[in-house]
Amino acid sequence: MKHARRVGLPLGIAGVTALALTGCVGDTAPSSSESPGAAPSGDCAEYADYGTFEGAEVNVYGTILDAEAERLNESWAQFEECTGIDVVYEGSAEFEAQINVRVQGGNPPDLGIFPQPGLLASVAGTGALLEAPEGVAANAQEFWTEDWQNYGTVDGTLYGAPLMASVKGFVWYSPSVFEENGWAVPTTLDELDELTASIAESDVTPWCVGFGSGEATGWPGTDWVEDYVLRTAGPDVYDQWVAHEIPFDSPEIATALDRVGDLIKNPDYVNGGIGDVSTIATTDFGEAGLPVLDGTCAMHHQASFYxxxxxxxxxxxxxxxVWAFLTPGTEAGAPAVTGGGEFVGAFSDDEEVVAVQTYLSSAEWANSRVSLGGVISANSGLDPENASSPLLQSAVEILQDEATTFRFDGSDLMPGAVGAGTFWTGMVDWISGGDTQSVLSTIEQSWP
Structure with missing residues (x-):
């Protein structure tokens, strides 16, 4: 999801960490109307190309809440000091619905942080979003792969660059429990099946799983399916499935879902520390992995953000x-991952809005935000060392590795009625006893 236009190209310096907020705007900073492009001194020099503004305000609307919202505000604090732009962020759990209401009511934000490419595309289809400005387009080409650029592109028009990212398909486990039992991290899906069977013979349940997520219940199940479609059927079939070039209930998709079922619908393999298979549908995903810590379950499938x-x-x-390994492929050493991320789209082309959008697409911003902890980015200008843990550092390296086959979360790319609708509810029906073919056929029939 992207923005408007530009006020000078950012400098693209990698490895920038959060800097001291000193001597930036104050009485010495000229407004853009007085001397645009004047170079501030000291720490503000690297922000000179964005321009300087007196009393300008840019409002940003997104789904990021609580502590993450505080870190987001901190990530652009020096940019605000040095440019004179007040970036006012509003987070909402109802963003997906309210962004359409605000657009239709003629009251869109200056910038929207879209959590799904599909939502970006639908809003772009209204004509309300503006084409990405020159600086954003340049950053997208420099710092993101063609796949990531395509996720912010609708009908050949780039509307913005990615923001943050996550790597899905991690399997969380306790290294000490694995060591005590002589269990090795699997390198193929077959080995993962064998490991699961071995664990089931011990006094530890192999998997703990939760599909619960309030009104979004079911989405953790879609992540399982997407991981297995990519690994067992390959990226071409994955792309065809997401684009509905093949039916949702194609044999390749049924095969992937059945293979997931071999693990998490087997009463001997789940739901460690929680209950039986029936508890998966109602167990909150955020709590589902906690039995790993006390050894009542061995593994939990969830993204890097977990x-x-x-x-x-x-x-x-x-x-x-705890530590985590990536869900392996059918062959060892075949890196294929699914993931997610946000995209910044613009509803205004005011100079200060363009400056903020361009900054958010830069390597400087990526390093600033990631150094504050808890998140990663697919920006190639990000220094992995700025990630706040070894696990997140490894996730950055996965995203930056040219050998990695990356695909965006499939449900986020599908029409909302499916990706955030029947696919979610279908996973609840399936884990609650529905058979694979009937569940997939129901989702197929719902495709608009």
């Missing part, structure tokens, strides 16, 4: 309380 769900004091490291 690091933030472990209790305070939990050490996330290869020799710590």
């Amino acid at each position: 690091e933030g769900f472990w209790p305070e004091g939990t050490t996330v490291a290869e020799d710590g309380d």
Whole structure:
């Protein structure tokens, strides 16, 4: 989701961390009307190309809340000091619905942080979003792969660059429990099946799983399916499935879902520390992995962002309380991952709005935000060392590795009625006893 236009290209310096907020605008900073492009001194020099503004305000609307919203505001604090732009962020759990209401009511934000490319595309279809300005387009080409650029592109027009990212398909486990039992991290899906069977013979349940997420219940199940479609059927079939060039209930999709079912619908394999298979549908995804810590379950499938769900004091490291490996492929050493991210789209082309949008597409911003902790970005100008943990550093390296086959979360790319509708509810029906073919056929029939 993207923006408007530009006020000078950013400098593109990698490795920038959060800097001291000193001597930036104040009485010495000229307004853009007085001397645009004047170079501030000291720490503000790297922001000179964005321009300087007196009393300008840019409002940004998105889904990011609570502590993450505080870090977001901190990530652009020096940019505000040095440019004179007040970036006012509003977070909402109702963004997906309210962004359409605000657009239709003629009251859109200056910038929207879209959590799904599909939503970006639907809003772009109204004509309300503006084409990405020159600076954003240049940053997108420099710092993101063609795939990531395409996720912010609708009918050949780039509307913006990505913001943050996540790597999905991690399997969280306790290194000490694995070591005590002689269990090795699997390198193929077959080995993962074998490991699951071995764990089931011990006094530990192999998997703990939760599909619960309030009104969004079911989405963790879609992540399982997407991971397995990509790994068992390959990226071409994955793309065809997401674009509905093949039916949702195609044999390749049924095969992937059945293979997931072999693990998480088997009463001997789930739901460690929680209950039986029936508890998966109602167990909150954020709490579902916690039995890993007390050894009542061995593994939990969830994205890189799950690091933030472990209790305070939990050490996330290869020799710590918890660690994670990527769901492997059918062959060893075949890196294929699904993931997600946000995109910034603009409803205004005012110079200060363009400046903010361009900054958010830069390597400087990516390094500033990631250094504050808890998130990663697919921006190639990001220094992995700025990530706040070894796990997140490895996730950045996965995204930056040219050998990685990356695909965006499929449900986020599908029409909302499916991706955030029947696909979610279908996973609840399936885990609650529905058979694979009937569930997939129902989702197929719902495709608009």
